[in-house]
Amino acid sequence: MANILQIVKEIRKSLSNFDILKGMELSDNEAKTRMYLVEPFFECLRFNRGFENSNLVPEFDADFANLKGKKVDYAILFRNKPEIIVEVKKCNVKLNNKHLAQLNEYFNNTNDSKIGILTNGIQYEFYCRNNNAGFSLHPTPFYVFDWDNIDGSQLEKLAEFYATSIDTKNIIESAQETFFMEGFEEALFKELASPSRDFVKAIFSHMNGSRLTENIEKQITELINSVSLKSALDRLIIKESTNANSGVITTEDELKVFHVIKTILAQHKQIDTNSIGYKDFKGKFSIIIDDNQKKKVCDLYITHTSHKIEIDGEKIDIPDIDSIVKLKKRLIDKAISII
Template sequence: MREALGSYVNRVRELAEHVKGNEQATKQSLIGPLFTLLGYDLTDPRQCIPEYRVDFGKERSVKPIDWAFLQSSRPIFFVEAKEAGRKLAGFDEQLADYFAKAPEAKLGILTNGIQWRFFTDMVNENVMDKEPFVQWDVLIDEQPPLDFLTVLQRSEYNSGLLRTFAQRTRQQNLLVQELARLLEPAPEFTKLAVARIETRNLTTAVVESWKPIVANAINEWAKQRALASVLETQSRISALPEEPQVNRVETTQEELNAFATVQRLLGTERPIAYEDSVSYFKIHLHERRTAVFCRLLAGRKKPCVWVPLPSERVLPMAASLPVTVPQLGWSCITMDSIDELDKLGDILRASHDHVKSALRGKAAEPIDGGGTAV
C-alpha cells in the first residue's frame, strides 16, 4: 500500500493545477482514485452512492452529500468534495448534518483533493467534532497518514476500530501540545544552557534566537537517552555482547549555524524547528514537523536550499544565485557557501508564510504543487 500511496501522491502533484476550479474534474482525477486505491468501487451502488440525500423534513432542504459509502446497505461514512483550490473552511456544516442523520456513520470526510480533513464524534456521540482528528495536505506533508488510511481500507473498515484510532490520535495530539508547552525552554533555562557557548551579551533577542535550538537539543538529548536506555537493557538480558548501534544521522555544527541564521532571518514572529535526516536537513514550522518550508543540503562544495515555491516566484528574490527546479513545486537555490544564506531572507520568509497559510487552508496565492526530495 505504501508504494500505491506514493504513486497517488505523485498523481495529485502532477494534476492539481489542471483541475483547479472544476469540482467534477477534481472528483474524477484527485479524490476518486484514493478511494479506488483503498478498495472501494465507486461504480457499485452497493458500496458507494453519489449525490446521496436523506429526508431532513419539509421545513428544511439540504443539498445532497457528494458520496455516501455503504456497508450492508447502510452509510458508514460521508464525503463532501470541493474543487481543488477551494478553501475548506466553513464547508463542514453540511457534512455534520448528514453525520448526525446516520448514527451508524462514524466518519465524515471533507476534501478538495489536496487537503483532506477527517472527522468523527469523540466529544459528543453522533455530533461531528468541530476539529478533525486527522488532517492531510498532499502537497505539503512529507508522508501520508499511512496508519489511518490502512484502517480506512474497505477490507479493514470497522467503525469500532476507527473510533479507537481516532481517540488515540486525539489523545496523542493533546499530549503533544501539552508536552510542547512543558518543554518550551524558559528564558532562564536558555540562558543557563548557552552561557558557556554564546559570546554575545545575553539580551532578550539573543536568548530568543537560541530558544528553538535549545528545544531541539532537548529533543535530541531525549532520543539519545532513550536509545542508551534500550541498549543498556538489551546488554543486561543478552548473554552475548552486541555491537552498539550506529546513528547514521549526524547533525553538524554547520547545520546548526545555518538553522540559527534562518531563525534570525525569520524573526521571533515565525517560530521554527528542525529535524535532521540522512539526505538533508529539514526546517519546519514549530507546530508541525511535516510542514517543511526549507530543505538544506550542506556539507558539500556548493550547498543548496530547497523551498516549496515555483521558480518564477523565487528568481526575483534569489540575489542572482542559480535557481533550478529539482522536482515539481520545488525550487533549488545553489550557493557558493553556506554564508550566502543571508541573501535568502525574502525567499525563506515567503516559503514559511506560504506553508503556514496552506496549513491553515488559506493559501495566499496558487503555486505549482509540492514534492519530496530523493
C-alpha cells in the first residue's frame, strides 16, 4: 500500500492536470457541475463512476419514510454499502444550511452512511454524525477542500480519502476527537470568562477556605482574569515539561523558536500579537492563530539532534535564528491567509 506522501504526490499531480477553470465555465447547471467538476474530482481519488462494478454510484436511493423516489446525487460504496453520500449543488452556488438540511435527510435515510459530503464542485464540505444529536450530521464540517485554497495540509487530509487506502472508521474517530476537543475548549473558555459558583467554590477549597461568603466569592471571581490565568499557565507548562507521565513535554528549545516566530509575525500590523499561540503534541509543536488548530501557521519538529519547521507541507531545516528569519515572508503570508 502506498504511503501518505506518495498519495499526496499523486493527488497533487492529478489536480494540477485538471482544468478547473474550464470545468467551472462549462458547469452552468447542477447536472454539468456533476459531470465537469464533481466526477473528475472523485476520479482524482480513484473513485470511478458507474452503475455496475464501480464505487461511485449516481442517483442512489434515499427514500424518506413514505416518500419514494428520493435520490442522493452519489453514494460511494464500500463492500456494497453506501458509507459516503454526496449531495451536489450548481457550481458557484454558495453552500448553506438549507443544503446541509437536505444532505442530513439523505444521511438519516441511508442506514449505512457514515460520512456526508456537500459540494458545489469548488468547495467540498465533509460531515460526520453528531454524537450529541442521534443520527443527524454534525452542523460543522470536519474537513473542507476548496479549490481556491489548496495547501499541503489540505492535500494530506484529502489523501485520507484515497480509494485504495481510505479507512472511514479512523477518519470519523479523528473527526469526533476534534469536535470533542473544540467543545471542551469552548466550555472551558465560557467557564473562565464567566466563572460559575461551583468553580469559585473549587478554587476556594484549594485555598483551604472554610466558608465562602458573598464578598470572598466576588474577590475570587474578579481575580479570575487573563493575568492570573497566564501565571497559572506558565506554571502548568513547567509542571508538564518535568512530568514524563504527561506524554507531551514542551521543551525550552520549542518555546525559544516559538517566541522567535511570534516576534516575526507581530511585526505585521494585520496580525494581532495576542492571537498567536501554540499547541504541543507528541512529536510536533504547532503554532496557531486564535487558539484554533484549523488556523495553523506551521509545525515545529524539534529534537536534540534536529530542528525543522513545516510550512504548507514542506519541511525546512532551521539550525539557527537566521534560518528562521529568512522564512519571514512565508510565515507572515501564511498567517495572513488564515486570519
